[in-house]
Amino acid sequence: MALWCYRKLLLRTVGSGYKLHCDNNLDVVRRSFNILSNALHDHGVGDTQSSTKSSVLRKAGFSLTGVRGLCTSMLSSESSEGSFPSDLLSRKQVLTPERTIGQLQDLVIAVTNFQNEDKGLMVLAGDVFDVPIRKDIIHRVVRWQLAKRQQGTHSTKTISEVSGTGRKPWRQKGTGRARQGTLRGPHFKGGAVMHGPKPRSHAFRLNKKVRRLGLKIALSARAAEGKLLVFDDLKLTTHKTKNIVSYVKQMDETKKVLVVDGGPIDEKLKLATQNLHYVNVLPSIGLNVYSILLHDTLVMSRDAVNKIVERMNTPINR
Structure with a gap:
């Protein structure tokens, strides 16, 4: 409750034209309010004198966030009273x-x-890598790759392919049972499969431009x-497997590892x-793209890099 009251008093002192970013520390907000009130009182600054108020705020040690924003989250050894290490700002590392x-x-x-062994340097083309x-x-x-390599040999038998007689199992009327014309229907055991899979190709068309771009993206990644x-x-120098393992x-x-x-x-x-x-x-x-994604590391020879770049720059036959 005290923190909320001090925030309201601080915002009223600053004025409605400023955006306030307050800390959650009661001591920091209370100290900020006291410093701000004394600074404005000493300089005789009113609510309408915005430019003078901004200069007084800067001299009092407040930081303006944006055009008209006031920040009370000042991390210093005096304001934090041991809540934060004094060298926090100097130790912070920004990674770019x-x-x-x-x-x-x-x-x-x-x-x-x-x-x-060091064998020099090589320049990789930017439009590929x-x-x-x-x-x-x-x-x-x-x-596209997975669908194209799918075998597609799945097959089921229709009613004309399933083994069995085509004779009518019993007469049409008088038995009390449901009428049937064959024992090889899909609702009988050992019967046919309706609308089942047949051998087919699962491949679909994909533009060469998209396929080429996919390989470039995988190499760039x-x-x-x-x-x-x-x-x-x-x-x-030797065909021993232990050398590759090490x-x-x-x-x-x-x-x-994928070696190309x-x-x-x-x-x-x-x-x-x-x-x-x-x-x-x-x-x-x-x-190909799938092989690159399937392996963590890609090892390529100089000759392979040159041939890949040449392959990517070859005009597409339409």
């Missing part, structure tokens, strides 16, 4: 993103290999997350990864 995603800006990424993220496009492309690695090449363990927050090469897959890399369910290898021609 390093860059804005989706500005079509070229990205510079370090190139390495399986031995974590830095496009705006759109979940609706990703959803459409994934639905991995690049923005820092989950895109570029290797100089994907050649291994390398994957070094990656932070990675459960599945530009040309034919190296035989040693294929042998080293074929027994690992969490490492998959693809050629650049087979890179």
Whole structure:
């Protein structure tokens, strides 16, 4: 109740033209009211002298939030009386993103290999690896991929296909039972299925422009997350699986890895990864949105990056 009263008195003293942002601390509001009243009384400022009142408020230590807003939430060692640490404002860290995603800006990424050796830098085209993220496009492309790969061999038998006689089971009238013309109807055990599924293709058409944009968005998302690695090449000195296992363990927050090469897959890399369910290898021609989303980290060779960029910039045949 006291806090509410002091807020009303403080608002009446300031005037109706100001927007008040009050603290929930009674001591802070009471002290603000006393300081404000004394400051206005000493300078003889009335309610109509807005410009003079604003200058007096600033000299008294009040901060104006906006054009005509007064803030009483002043965090200082004097006003808080130990409620807040004195160095709270100086210790506060403001985190700002390093860059804005989706500005079509070229990205510079370090190139390495399986031995974590420095192989220089590579520039990633902004129109492929830095496009705006759109979940609706990703959803459409994934639905198109899953529907296209669906087998569609489901089948049921109609009344003309089910095995059994077509003879009328009993006479039409005089039995007291419901009339029947066949024992292979859908309401009999072992009978046909009405309007059941038949083998068909579940694929539907999706514009090439949308499919291409979906792949760009997936690549841009991995690049923005820092989950895109570029290797100089994907050649291994040995086909031992333990080398790939030890390398994957070094990656932070990675459960599945997708390795993409530009040309034919190296035989040693294929042998080293074929027994690992969490490492998959693809050629650049087979890179797709669903595979990228299914894996946490994307590893691409220089050749794969160049071929993907070339593939994305190829004119669409209409």
